[in-house]
Amino acid sequence: MGLSRRNFLKGAAAGGAVAACAATATAPADARENKALPPKAVGLLYDSTLCVGCKACVVACREANGTHPEFSADEKLWDSPLDISGYTLNVIKVYADGTADHKDQEKDGFAFVKKSCMHCVDPSCVSVCPVSAMQKDPETGIVRHDPSACIGCRYCVAACPFGVPRFSWDTPFPRIRKCELCSPRQAEGKIPACAEVCPTGATLFGPVAALRDEAGRRQGLAAGQVTTFARKTVGSSDVHEKAIPTYVPHIYGSTEMGGTQLLMLAGVPFEKLGYPPLRDRSYAAESETIQESLYKGMVGPVVLLGGLLYAVHKHTKNDHEED
Ligand code: SF4
Ligand code: SF4
Ligand code: SF4
Structure with missing residues (x-):
């Protein structure tokens, strides 16, 4: 029954x-909770208002990483990548509006902006990687990729809120590439190549805490006030003088997604430069x-x-x- x-x-x-x-x-x-900034975190401060668009940093990045030039026109006259890729780990883009007459102005102005890995304090690329090929250094906070562990699932590509990791599709052995804050150079006692060559200090290397302080100092000064700007490394004696521009009153990367180790200052709203407002809570958390x-x-x-x-x-x- x-x-x-x-x-x-x-x-x-x-x-x-x-x-x-x-x-x-x-x-x-x-x-x-969002993860905290590691104790010896290092990073970059990119000040768009200091950038003259020379792209020396793009070339230096190529040399440091052994990548070849990329071209956006049929005539291969100049290394002209339009975005980061599996071969271009750092790019300088241009914002332009109307007549584009005035630097660092939203209307009828133009501005330069850097794109490379943000080295998030609480990175989603690390969180989603099923084989721990993406790792954040517990001391320096540098987010590195280990190709020998990577299985090519590209979860990191999908998870990154800044669209950073790229896959080199056009090779027999494609791999993920992104900026690793020139870790091999740092291991030799050198600073990142992009900061080393920047003629204006627009890309500045140093401890994240000091970079935050420096960004805050610049924002605390009145527009038009002449002050010194360091080159290469925050606090260095290699300085030049320049008037403080009218900054957007925000340090991009101070809060976004739980904070990033690449910080930015600009005179044009960040969303116009390709960096939209993002919430404070990290995707990883x-x-x-x-x-x-x-x-x-x-x-x-x-x-x-x-x-x-x-x-x-x-x-x-x-x-x-x-x-
Ligand atoms: S080297 Fe410096 S000034 Fe030149 S494009 Fe790069 S960030 Fe800008
Ligand atoms: S920007 Fe993207 S690739 Fe870089 S650490 Fe953050 S989540 Fe990872
Ligand atoms: S830190 Fe090194 S890898 Fe990263 S953008 Fe600068 S030069 Fe390129």
Whole structure:
């Protein structure tokens, strides 16, 4: 004889009670906070108002990383990448509006902007990588990619809020490439190549805390006030004088996605330069909290299923014994 409807409902109620107890015992997951800046974090401060668009940093980046030039026109006269790629890890782009007469002005003006890895404090590329090929150095905070561990899934490409990791599709052995803050050069006691060659100090290297202070100092001065700007490394004695421009009152990277180790100053709103407003909470913190909740939340349904199977088994057995 089959399981009767009455006995099944009885069993289901019993199983449900067990599951309810289990679900109650499963506390909701605590939200994972954004990760903190590592103690010896280093990075770059890019000041768009100091940049003259010479692209010396693009060439120096190529030399440091052994990549070939890329061309955006049929005539291959000049290294002219339009964006970062599997071969171009650093690019200087141009914003232009109307007559483009005035530097660092939104209307009828123009401005330069750097694009390269932001070295996020809490990077989503690291969070999603299933084989830990993307890693953030616990001391310096530099986000590096290990090609020998990478399986080419490109989760990091999809997860990066800044669209940074790129895949070199056109080679027999494609790989992920991105700026690694010139880690090999730093290991030799050198600074990143882009900061080394920048003639105006628009790209400045140093400890992130000092770069934040320097960005704050510049923003705290009145527009038009003449001050000194260091070249190469924050705090260096290699300086030049220049009047403070009218800055957008925000240091990009100070809060976005939990903060980044590449910080930016500009005279044109960041969204016009390709850097839209982003929330403070990192995607990594959000997604890892949800994952944790899902895993914990699965306990209840599994126990419910177990309870139901047990109830069905028990009452089927009872029904057989009644037969
Ligand atoms: S080297 Fe300096 S000034 Fe020249 S494009 Fe790069 S950031 Fe701008
Ligand atoms: S910018 Fe993208 S690739 Fe760079 S650390 Fe952040 S998430 Fe990773
Ligand atoms: S730090 Fe090195 S790899 Fe990164 S943009 Fe500068 S030169 Fe290129």
